[in-house]
Amino acid sequence: MSKKVVFKNKDELSQHIKKHAPSFYFSSQTSTVIPYDKLDEHLGTTDNDDFCLCDLSQMPQEMMLLESGNLLVKGAVSWKDAREFLKTKGRNIKTAPT
Numbered sequence: 001m002s003k004k005v006v007f008k009n010k011d012e013l014s015q016h017i018k019k020h021a022p023s024f025y026f027s028s029q030t031s032t033v034i035p036y037d038k039l040d041e042h043l044g045t046t047d048n049d050d051f052c053l054c055d056l057s058q059m060p061q062e063m064m065l066l067e068s069g070n071l072l073v074k075g076a077v078s079w080k081d082a083r084e085f086l087k088t089k090g091r092n093i094k095t096a097p098t
Contacts, residue, residue, distance in 0.1 A: 002040060002052065003052055003053070004040070004052070004053045004055060005052050005053070006055045006057075006058055007055065007056055007058065007059055008059065010059070016052070021050045021052050022050060022051045023052040023054045024039070024052070024053055025054040025056055026055060026057075027055070027056040027057045027076045027078075028057065028078045028079075029057075030078070030079075040053065056075075057076045059075040060075045060076075061074075061075045061076055062077075063081070063082065063085045065085075065089050065091065069091075071085075071086065071091075079093065079096065
């Protein structure tokens, strides 16, 4: 059976990664490919009790527009968040998630 873990800062995440536990990391859960509503059900059939569903949606956001024009993103930043941030800088994202 898998267990869900919510990370709220980089230290918690770092400690988890150092444990080398099998993990699936996610944040916004907007993928059209991954069935998030059924993920726990499917993973519950595995024999690995150490498997973790790692929710990164509570991680602090950090965005910075670099001199190169690239957007540097850290933490739980959605496409919507990034688009809104760039609009305040007179820029736009010219792509969208699948």
